[in-house]
Amino acid sequence: MSDCQAEKELLARARNCPEAFGRLYDQNYSAILNYCIRRTGDVELAQDITAETFVKALKNIGRFQWRSVGSFSAWLYRIAGNELADCFRKGASREVSLEYLRESQGFEPVALHELEAELIAAQETLARHQEFLACRQEISLLPLKYQEVIALRFFAGKSHKEMAEVLGKPEGTVKSLLHRGLEKLRNQQSKKC
């Protein structure tokens, strides 16, 4: 069975089966979290956006259409991209669905100290990548549409085709956006100098 076929079957089961959704979650959590970290430069905010992304994915999994997205992963990137854009527009303050889940369902979270310790360690890891953070800072000054294509290409390692699937735009448009985004990035830097 091909990977695509396997993912389709898993996705079909995930609509009603928590275990199947759990597998999809495990397959994509790390990629989405790191994409969000690289976009925001903030581990805690990235965790919140990641949580929101999966909550929305779970809530809307019945509406997922292969034809329009191409893969579950691309769909998650699209949701995450929307959440990031929303976050950038509104600022860092966010209402997190995860908190809602905890409160409304009486769910007992893992030990808070464990989460806090992990968060500190993750932030330290991030802080060690100064070159990346400087680069991210420059990119974050670009219009959102250019940030998005550059991040998908260089922070998530997506091909033009995959970027087109995530953004729901033709491949040619994506290439053009990427080209112009890089051009703007270079011009932006040269003006500073």
Place this chain on the structure above:
Amino acid sequence: MKNIFDAEKNKLPVLLENLELPEVQTPAHQRHLRESLLASSYFKEGAVQLSTRQKIGRFIAPGFTLMKPKAWRLVVSLAVLFLALGAYRAFFVAPQAVASLTLQVNPGITMTISARNKVLDAEALDAPGEALLTRLDVAGKEVPEVLRLMAGALREAGLLAPERRIVVALYAIEEGLRPAERLTPPELSALTENVRQSLLGYMLEQGLPVEVKVAEVTAELDYVARAIGLLPIDYVDYVAEAGYPLAKEVLKLQKELGIDPALFKEQLGTIRAALVDIRKAGIESQIDALAILKVALAADPKLQKLTTITAAMMDLAEKGLSKETALAKIQAAIKTDPTLQNFDDLLELPEKEADEATENGTPPPEAPQRDTPRPVTPEADAPLKEADDAENGAPPPDTPPDKPEESADDD
């Protein structure tokens, strides 16, 4: 730290690709989020939001959701198209009248009926009918409901006394309708029965001993009758007795022979009696009966000798002459004396001739059949011949052009 943006233009993408990216692992958060998600109520029945297609599929058929989106879109588009057409027909295309119903008590009212057995419009035939319609809103209502409304209004007006009768005549409208749109004979019969039961049911409920007569006629008969000024209450009994299409062909004689319509209408009872006599005289063929009547009416346009002629026909039959011989003799007598002054004398048979006629049934020499003009045209003959064939047990024609659905019942 070297700024990667200092790089040459073409090297920027390469440098970005080689940028060392932070790779963060947060297993506690991952586990925590996972458990939160999987324990959520979204997995309870119906909580996961489905697409419209899937929601529809749950109600229609499980296989529906397996359709490809393209096929699904096509199905939805077709459904929308049909709904739009249906809405267009419902709101912008007036339903067609497929039947006409005339109710006379009197008052008299004619209604047109749609294929869904709803009254489309109603027209009064007289002033009392006009007064009745001003009190009732019948358009768009089901036929039984309208009939009950009318019966109720008639009862309140004291018009359903025991000596009165309700006459209803129905016919299928064909003009302007495609064959598929027309009422079939069984559909017309069903409508007729519905009308009958509605009225009888009402009379029974109210304890009204009023006679209800419901008859299926044809548009052509109704047209011919109305041209003379006859309404269903005037002609249903005549049609029941004379039979269709003879009744229709006889009515056509008024125009064909130029008889005064008022006189024809007034003497319809006489004509009806004459036809009964002709039948009693053994002239069972509708063609022959029409021929006799036509000869008689042509000779006596004032309708003064009609019963004399038919009585003579009966006498000749009693004397043993065949119907052909009797008809020939009558025609010859009328031809000899169109004034009919000596009609009875001319029909007198010598004893010998009568005896011979009784023995061999041959026509007398003075009235050879070759000289006898056929008063009925071949076109007019056709439906009558069919009716005669039907009476004689002959197989019906493949496609009856205007097969009567005459059924007048006394209830």
